[in-house]
Amino acid sequence: MKTIYVDNAATTAMSDSAVKAMIPYLKEVYGNPSSLHSAGQAAKEALDAAREKIARCLNCEPREIYFTSGGSEADNQAIRSAAVNGARKGKKHIVSTAFEHHAVLHVLKKLEKEGFDVTYLDVHSDGLVTAEEVEAAIRPDTALVTVMYANNEVGTIQPVREIGEVCKKHGVIFHTDAVQAAGHIPVDVRADNIDMLSLSAHKFHGPKGAGALYCRRGIPLNTFIEGGAQERGRRAGTENIGGAAAMAQALEDACANMAANAEKESALRDRLIDGLLKIPHSKLNGDRKKRLPNNVNICFEGIEGEGLLLHLDARGICASSGSACTSGSLDPSHVLLALGLPHEVAHGSLRLSLSEYNTEEDVNAILKAVPEVVAYLRNMSPVWEDLETGKKQHLI
Ligand SMILES: *Cc1c(COP(=O)(O)O)cnc(C)c1O
Secondary structure, three states, X not given: OOOEEOEOXXXXXXXXXXXXXXXXXXXXXXXXXXXXXXXXXXXXXXXXXXXXXXXXXXXXXXXXXXXXXXXXXXXXXXXXXXXXXXXXXXXXXEEEEOOOOHHHHHXXXXXXXXXXXXXXXXXXXXXXXXXXXXXXXXXXXXEEEEOOOEOOOOOEEOOHHXXXXXXXXXXXXXXXXXXXXXXXXOOOOOOOOOOEEEEEHHHOOOOOOOEEEEEOOOOOOOOXXXXXXXHXXXXXXXXXXXXXXXXXXXXXXXXXXXXXXXXXXXXXXXXXXXXXXXXXXXXXOOOOOOEOOOEEEEEEOOOOHHHXXXXXXXXXXXXXXXXXXXXXXXXXXXXXXXXXXXXXXXXXXXXXXXXXXXXXXXHHHHHHHHHHHHHHHHHHOHHHHHXXXXXXXXXX
């Protein structure tokens, strides 16, 4: 049975060109970039080249890119640094949203315990926040605004440029978790007024364990890992050269093919959305237009998302319900709850996230399997019986 992988928001397969870019640094060019000899300098050149490529894709300077171990580390470093530097000036307020990734939310929760005050903006039912709401939340003691570029569960794209303008106007640092956006939709840190941005290689066909933090020149960035002077003293540890080289290659490819990939993926996405919404009592989560080209997120009333996933997996379809980080827990996704979905509806969610490797045949197979599995599960569900006999009201 062929596996149909539609969980690309969780992680992607590495591309051939990213693998190819990595291989020389596993064996041939193994020097330490801090060494002065030729083997070290060859590794340093590779690191510099990777930094330049990434900077070109984001429209910043190479020196504004700091390599990290991934998106989570970049989020942690950016938010902690901005918070601590704000506190030094008496600014201990942060503005964010209720539907950030846990790599942001959990840092904010910790900062709250350390005496910071965080405003979590409500997310509208369409999965969006507005720049006006961000502006209204900014106070004289606001040190940081952190709002994700695109949501990892419902795929909604936030008005980042407008939020950036508002932050600039009020002199507040603006960080965005762009892990789902980078390589998928145009991201330009200058035009978007972004001060700090996190990205992760494995969300755009690069390797796992490699990421980057962009930090605008002039914005102070604290040292996150103490030790050697790597990454201009901000992040100690011998660099992951192969990871950086492969990430840079993957991002360059993603940016070069962005329009074509988006066109292909959004056509598949739209077929999936239209086809799956034919299932009665189903609902698309997140705005239909302001969403990533690769994201489908639909709730089916009367079923459990976990059951749906297991049955789809048995048919070779790898999908997701809620985010991978919350799977295994019984609480429905905090993102779907933030959109205002009732618990019982949020439980029956399915996320399909595509890549350019998906095909029309994949979509055909999904459009055949999902309605069958939903009908099967509903047949067995006592909740569905109550809904059908009128004992309970349909919510969607
Ligand atoms: C995957 C993801 C992260 C975490 O990135 P890692 O590289 O896995 O640490 C952070 N934010 C968002 C929005 C993500 O989708």
